[in-house]
Amino acid sequence: MIGEAELVAGVLWLSLTAYAVLAGADFGGGVWDLFASGPRATAQRAAVAEAMGPVWEANHVWLIFMIVGLFTAFPVTFGVLGLALYFPFSIALFGIVFRGASFAFRAHGSSAVGPLSPWGVVFGVASVVTPIFLGTAAAAVASGSIRAPHGRLSSGFLDGWTSPLGVVIGLFALSMCAYLAAAYLMVENEHRPELLADFRRRAIAAAVVSGVLALIALPIAAVEGPRLLHSLTGRGLPLFVLALLNGPLALWAVWRSRPRIARGAVIAQVVLVLWAWAVGQWPYLVPPDLTISATAAPPESLTAFLFVTAAGGLLLIPSLWLLFRVFKARSPQAEV
């Protein structure tokens, strides 16, 4: 049954998807900044900074919106997650702070004080740490390790996210961020063949690592988090199969250096994985104890949230369109 609570959960999952697809690539940009190498290392870093500069703050707001929406519409779940994922969220939070601040320091300050090398390293390291710990937190939720009968946490502060599955999914999240970023950077550097080749190689590396991690994750999930495998092979199966089919397509597009197809396919990969998970664990928000309907705020709160989302969306969507049109439309050099 699709009621208001389910609608709100869908909105929040959409914003999680937007965060993963947009801000995920910003973290991946940090990864490629950290691993910039070869004769064009400086140019690679510049390409990352150029791509992120105008949009990363707006991309980051998807996370804020998701947090706020979660505590507005599912306050009990928010309270349980705040406790159960206290450590991974705190570490990810340190990463988010250092990533954002160091990027801004470097982007807006380096011209005045020269290269801010320590902050450059901080930017890269924080971009690596954050997706890993957000990924481990996702694994804890998806594997059903967070126990909260009647909305009271009964599992421990280390449960779920410190397991082997947590580690593998954390690394998978990181490699997907790097994959997204490399694919976007291929598109943004279509007119610079050498950089295009650099990011193509990086995209292939990220694709292979992601694929291997996904293959490792499945048997571990079978042993350790049967709930996740059950979700993916149950209701989530159609999307999961699409993800399995789309993976090679994305790699092919990268391999053949078709940036735009590659970008679309990698985005599709992230979307399919996230929605296979969401559909698979339906109607749970945090399996096996917290369902969407049972932990929802009173109906008036949900209505108010949906109303604000609709009204806010009317302002947000044209604004976002403008932002991406001004900075992400085909650059004039590319048309030469």
Place this chain on the structure above:
Amino acid sequence: MDNTTLARATMGTSLGFHIVFAVLGVGMPLLMSVAEGLALWRHDESWMVLARRWSRAFAVLFAVGAVSGTVLSFELGLLWPRFMAFSGGIFGLPFSAEGFAFFLEAIFLGLYLYGWERLSPLKHWLTSIPIALSGAASAVFVVMANAWMNTPAGFRLSNGQLVSVDPLGAALNPSTPTEDPHMLVSAYVVTGFLVAAVYAAGLLRGRNDVFHRRGLAAGMAMAAIAIVLAGVTGDSSARFVYGAQPAKFAAMEGLYRTQRGAPITIGGIPSDSQQRVLYGIQIPKGLSFLAAFDPNAEVQGLDSFPPTDRPNPVLVHLSFDSMVGLGTLIGLLAAAFWLMVLRRRKVPLWRPLLMGLVVAGPASVGAMEAGWFVTEFGRQPWVVYGIMRTSDAATSAPALGLMFAIFIAIYAALALTTGRLLLALAARERARGAE
């Protein structure tokens, strides 16, 4: 230390840090927009130079504000899971609206900062307007949530269980009409005085150019208008607290005994053991008069409340008097500045005044922080006034002390680097100007 104390220390430090950047996020876009608008309207390049300079500094300040604000949204869950499990559905509406306001501010700031070359001058100026509006809207929305914690409304409980919610009633709770305007104008007060302090310091060092004189005048214009409004809104806010949160009011004024014709006590240190304020200056019947416009009105003292329901009068009274005292002093400085401008028809360069304005910048921050101390310490021991105690709201997670230490280190690193960068940016601008 127990978890409640550590959670309060961490949250308080985070808020105290974030609020400085948050108010600049409200005030700076308005200054930038006005300066750029003046430049276009009057074809005056020097205003454009100022707008560009401010935008470069603001790029750094906004990023630090954005990430420190993210810390707060996480900390609501990490430090206060039980508070949020109860309150989220009630006061989430203004937070959701704030989310969209933040979205718009971030989007248009991206267009503004990176769009100087890509947009026409008029379009570029137009992008500054949503930044200024959504910055102010963010502050308004988020303070609604705090106002709700002071005067919770818009919900019904039955046996401690939430049975119905009126989110709009919660957002527009009784404190909102007084607390919101006071915070909003305070944001402009702090921005105005901080900007003025930067240019006053430059003028003291002999950098007497059009940018410094105009920068000082622009900051002081914002500061002067806003400080008057801060006084008016602060007065109505205090009078509202007298009726709605009498324990907070008693602590603010250091009033221990419930009485008619209560005196107002300026300064001094409240002493719980002697049940009175030591070393303060008393004005007979002053408090009754100010609170109710009646010299013989009854004012509830702390003795009206059981000891476990009283805020700490030392913290609250000293914070309140610091806010009022600092606010009054910087208000007088602003008045002196504009009187001298009116008399001489130019920006005054009198050194004692400029020195005072340099100090007024940090003093305005002090006044704002003290005001937050009044709100927050004065609400204790409640997180939701009269409904939920702070000690019942805190997390049971381990290692809060370590988290607190890490956050202190992070804020120190961010503050030092931000300061260093802003100085370097200013130096570069001067070098450019000299070329």
